[in-house]
Amino acid sequence: MTVQDFIPKPYNNVVERGQFTWEAPSNIALVKYWGKKAGQIPENPSISFTLDACKTITTLRFEKKQNDGAFSLDVYLEGEKKDDFKPKIQTFFERIEIYMPFLKDYHFKIETSNTFPHSSGIASSASGMSALALCLMSVEKELIAVASSAVETSLEDNYFNLKASFLARLGSGSACRSIEGDLVVWGKHPSIEGSSDLFGVKYPFEVHNNFKNYNDTILLVDKGEKQVSSTVGHNLMYDHPFAQERFKQANKNLFNLIDILKTGDLKAFIEVVEGEALTLHAMMMTSMPYFILMKPNTLEIINKIWAYREHTGIPVCFTLDAGANVHVLYPEKETVRVNEFIKNELVEYCQSGHYICDKIGFGAKRVDIEK
Ligand code: PMV
Secondary structure, three states: OOHHHHOOOOOOOOOOEEEEEEEEEEEEEEEOOOOEEOOOEEOOOEEEEEEEEEEEEEEEEEEEOOOOOOOEEEEEEOOEEOHHHHHHHHHHHHHHOOOOOOHHHEEEEEEEEEOOOOOOOOOOHHHHHHHHHHHHHHHHHHHOOOOOOHHHHHHHHHHHHHHHHHHHHHHOHHHHHOOEOOEEEEOOEOOEOOOOOOOEEEOOOOOOHHHOOOEEEEEOOOOOOOOOOHHHHHHOOOOOOOHHHHHHHHHHHHHHHHHHHHHOOHHHHHHHHHHHHHHHHHHHHOOOOOOOOOOHHHHHHHHHHHHHHHHHOOOOEEEEOOOOOEEEEEOHHHHHHHHHHHHHHHHHHOHHHOEEEEEEOOEOEEEEOOO
């Protein structure tokens, strides 16, 4: 598919007003996206676990207005009006307007809330942008005439998700991996048919039972705002001395994961996932200007995990986002033992002892159909 496929034909229906509510999850990358080309095109393919508990719930209310050539929107977070969120959504609307030509015909009221605390260091852009993209897709669906057969409906459902992912990507790259579950690939990879730089697709191959219901306990090491935004970080990959090698490595890691996910090889999985996390931060530490997002407690936790794994043989590992928090990943059958370990040995390194128990999830869903 090309970008042209996301430009709609003229709409058939007239809709005066309505509202939709979607909830969309966060995701955690196993092979990381770090570095992009113009138009939010990733420099390398990535793959992520869709999460289950960490999500954004967004209600979009829309009411017809005179098209005066301007966007009109209000944003609320947890019931509070947030004018400082408007510029980001305004930019998002500008980027997607060509694919959603109705945006200037309505006034939008966007009410959003997260299941995780706003100041937790967990980025809400992936879940937030995907929830908003899905709400907008529901509006577009109303504007298009209804399907007449089951085949058409299923084709439409597939297109609905692809376009939602395509739009979410234009809001925040990794958001395109937050529409579906449970493993999602974004970025063209020669070994993964259907993979695309334009949207995320469900991982199409066999996945071993070892990876079903995989756990992700997020240890909140630093709940503050990131000192360096991911936009700045991505841009620093332009002239980065190790960029080309890094992009090659990500392709290779994704290739290797195909076999690992099929055979359930947890040792090899850990090597890829921890290597990816440390490479991501190594890229930050070796860019110009350089920066460090890990905190002393991030390293304390990593060392504790390594010692525990060495001592017990339990295949628990970590990954990192663009921040100090640590995602502790482990198979479902190790839940009891690893939870004990986390409580006894890791919680003390979390800010105010806070952590979030999450696991692999199955994607976004529409939660309200009121109009
Ligand atoms: O989606 P962005 O632009 O916030 O970038 C996210 C980058 C990482 O979270 C660090 C990696 C990834 O693939 O999710």
